[in-house]
Amino acid sequence: MIHYALRCEAGHEFDGWFKDSATFEKTAAKGLLECPFCASTRVTRALMTPAIAGGRRDEPSPQPPAAPPPAAPEKAVAGPIPPALYAALARLRAEIERTCEYVGSAFAEEARRIHEGEAERRGIYGEATPEEAEALREEGIEVQSIPWVPRTDG
Numbered sequence: 486m487i488h489y490a491l492r493c494e495a496g497h498e499f500d501g502w503f504k505d506s507a508t509f510e511k512t513a514a515k516g517l518l519e520c521p522f523c524a525s526t527r528v529t530r531a532l533m534t535p536a537i538a539g540g541r542r543d544e545p546s547p548q549p550p551a552a553p554p555p556a557a558p559e560k561a562v563a564g565p566i567p568p569a570l571y572a573a574l575a576r577l578r579a580e581i582e583r584t585c586e587y588v589g590s591a592f593a594e595e596a597r598r599i600h601e602g603e604a605e606r607r608g609i610y611g612e613a614t615p616e617e618a619e620a621l622r623e624e625g626i627e628v629q630s631i632p633w634v635p636r637t638d639g
Contacts, residue, residue, distance in 0.1 A: 492531040493520035500573065521569045566634070574634045581631070585610050593617040600626045
Protein backbone atom coordinates (compact mmCIF):
# COMPACT_ATOMS: atom_id res chain seq x y z
CA MET A 486 0.00 0.00 0.00
CA ILE A 487 1.10 3.54 -0.70
CA HIS A 488 -0.14 6.69 1.02
CA TYR A 489 -0.58 9.92 -0.90
CA ALA A 490 -1.52 13.41 0.17
CA LEU A 491 -4.11 14.51 -2.40
CA ARG A 492 -5.45 17.88 -3.54
CA CYS A 493 -8.56 18.72 -5.56
CA GLU A 494 -8.86 21.56 -8.07
CA ALA A 495 -10.41 23.75 -5.34
CA GLY A 496 -7.30 23.31 -3.17
CA HIS A 497 -8.79 20.97 -0.55
CA GLU A 498 -6.21 18.52 0.80
CA PHE A 499 -6.93 14.98 2.00
CA ASP A 500 -5.28 11.55 2.10
CA GLY A 501 -5.63 8.40 0.05
CA TRP A 502 -4.25 4.86 0.17
CA PHE A 503 -3.57 2.90 -3.01
CA LYS A 504 -2.20 -0.51 -3.93
CA ASP A 505 0.63 1.20 -5.86
CA SER A 506 1.31 4.39 -7.85
CA ALA A 507 -0.12 2.88 -11.05
CA THR A 508 -3.42 2.24 -9.26
CA PHE A 509 -3.54 5.88 -8.17
CA GLU A 510 -2.84 7.07 -11.73
CA LYS A 511 -5.54 4.81 -13.25
CA THR A 512 -8.12 5.73 -10.63
CA ALA A 513 -7.46 9.46 -11.00
CA ALA A 514 -7.49 9.29 -14.82
CA LYS A 515 -10.93 7.61 -14.75
CA GLY A 516 -12.28 10.35 -12.44
CA LEU A 517 -12.99 7.84 -9.68
CA LEU A 518 -11.32 9.88 -6.92
CA GLU A 519 -13.58 12.38 -5.20
CA CYS A 520 -12.77 15.22 -2.81
CA PRO A 521 -14.59 14.58 0.50
CA PHE A 522 -15.12 18.34 0.91
CA CYS A 523 -16.50 19.45 -2.47
CA ALA A 524 -16.96 16.21 -4.47
CA SER A 525 -14.58 17.37 -7.23
CA THR A 526 -13.14 14.49 -9.24
CA ARG A 527 -10.16 16.51 -10.47
CA VAL A 528 -7.68 15.17 -7.92
CA THR A 529 -3.86 15.20 -8.03
CA ARG A 530 -1.10 14.24 -5.64
CA ALA A 531 0.01 16.99 -3.27
CA LEU A 532 3.52 17.59 -1.94
CA MET A 533 4.23 15.19 0.93
CA THR A 534 6.76 15.10 3.74
CA PRO A 535 8.54 11.82 4.41
CA ALA A 536 7.14 9.59 7.16
CA ILE A 537 9.19 8.16 9.99
CA ALA A 538 9.06 4.37 9.84
CA GLY A 539 7.75 2.41 12.81
CA GLY A 540 10.33 1.02 15.18
CA ARG A 541 10.73 -2.34 16.89
CA ARG A 542 7.77 -3.55 18.88
CA ASP A 543 9.58 -5.91 21.32
CA GLU A 544 7.90 -4.48 24.39
CA PRO A 545 4.14 -4.01 24.55
CA SER A 546 3.13 -0.37 24.62
CA PRO A 547 0.30 1.00 26.72
CA GLN A 548 -3.14 1.00 25.12
CA PRO A 549 -4.22 4.26 23.49
CA PRO A 550 -7.22 6.12 24.86
CA ALA A 551 -10.67 5.50 23.38
CA ALA A 552 -11.00 9.16 22.42
CA PRO A 553 -8.64 12.15 22.23
CA PRO A 554 -8.74 15.07 24.63
CA PRO A 555 -11.17 17.77 23.51
CA ALA A 556 -9.99 20.02 20.69
CA ALA A 557 -9.14 23.63 21.37
CA PRO A 558 -12.36 25.68 21.11
CA GLU A 559 -11.14 27.74 18.15
CA LYS A 560 -10.54 24.52 16.17
CA ALA A 561 -13.76 22.68 17.09
CA VAL A 562 -16.12 21.74 14.26
CA ALA A 563 -19.88 21.66 14.78
CA GLY A 564 -22.09 18.98 13.29
CA PRO A 565 -21.57 15.38 12.29
CA ILE A 566 -18.52 14.24 10.36
CA PRO A 567 -19.43 13.32 6.75
CA PRO A 568 -19.41 9.52 6.29
CA ALA A 569 -16.53 9.48 3.78
CA LEU A 570 -14.37 11.60 6.08
CA TYR A 571 -15.31 9.50 9.12
CA ALA A 572 -14.31 6.33 7.25
CA ALA A 573 -11.00 7.91 6.21
CA LEU A 574 -10.29 8.94 9.82
CA ALA A 575 -11.09 5.41 11.03
CA ARG A 576 -8.65 3.95 8.46
CA LEU A 577 -6.03 6.52 9.47
CA ARG A 578 -6.41 5.59 13.15
CA ALA A 579 -6.04 1.89 12.35
CA GLU A 580 -2.90 2.55 10.29
CA ILE A 581 -1.36 4.75 13.00
CA GLU A 582 -2.05 2.12 15.67
CA ARG A 583 -0.62 -0.61 13.42
CA THR A 584 2.62 1.19 12.49
CA CYS A 585 3.42 3.61 15.31
CA GLU A 586 4.17 3.38 19.01
CA TYR A 587 1.75 4.82 21.55
CA VAL A 588 3.67 6.93 24.10
CA GLY A 589 0.71 8.46 25.94
CA SER A 590 1.22 11.75 27.76
CA ALA A 591 4.99 11.53 27.19
CA PHE A 592 4.48 12.47 23.52
CA ALA A 593 6.19 15.89 23.64
CA GLU A 594 9.17 14.56 25.59
CA GLU A 595 9.63 11.54 23.30
CA ALA A 596 9.24 13.65 20.14
CA ARG A 597 12.06 15.89 21.38
CA ARG A 598 14.26 12.88 22.21
CA ILE A 599 13.75 11.50 18.69
CA HIS A 600 14.37 14.91 17.11
CA GLU A 601 17.60 15.35 19.08
CA GLY A 602 18.85 11.84 18.24
CA GLU A 603 18.58 10.62 21.84
CA ALA A 604 15.96 7.99 20.94
CA GLU A 605 15.42 5.68 17.97
CA ARG A 606 13.66 7.33 15.01
CA ARG A 607 10.19 5.85 14.78
CA GLY A 608 6.58 6.85 14.39
CA ILE A 609 4.91 7.75 17.67
CA TYR A 610 1.53 9.00 18.80
CA GLY A 611 0.01 10.11 22.07
CA GLU A 612 -1.38 13.15 23.80
CA ALA A 613 -0.01 16.67 24.00
CA THR A 614 -1.58 19.91 25.15
CA PRO A 615 -2.03 22.64 22.53
CA GLU A 616 0.82 24.51 24.25
CA GLU A 617 3.14 21.47 24.06
CA ALA A 618 2.30 20.95 20.38
CA GLU A 619 2.98 24.62 19.60
CA ALA A 620 6.31 24.48 21.46
CA LEU A 621 7.33 21.42 19.41
CA ARG A 622 6.46 23.24 16.17
CA GLU A 623 8.49 26.28 17.28
CA GLU A 624 11.45 23.92 17.83
CA GLY A 625 11.11 22.65 14.26
CA ILE A 626 9.49 19.34 15.22
CA GLU A 627 6.58 18.48 12.94
CA VAL A 628 3.45 17.32 14.78
CA GLN A 629 -0.15 16.88 13.68
CA SER A 630 -3.43 16.76 15.57
CA ILE A 631 -5.81 14.16 14.20
CA PRO A 632 -9.50 13.73 15.11
CA TRP A 633 -9.49 10.37 16.92
CA VAL A 634 -12.72 8.62 15.95
CA PRO A 635 -13.82 5.39 17.71
CA ARG A 636 -12.34 2.15 16.40
CA THR A 637 -14.31 0.44 13.66
CA ASP A 638 -13.65 -2.98 15.21
CA GLY A 639 -15.85 -2.21 18.21
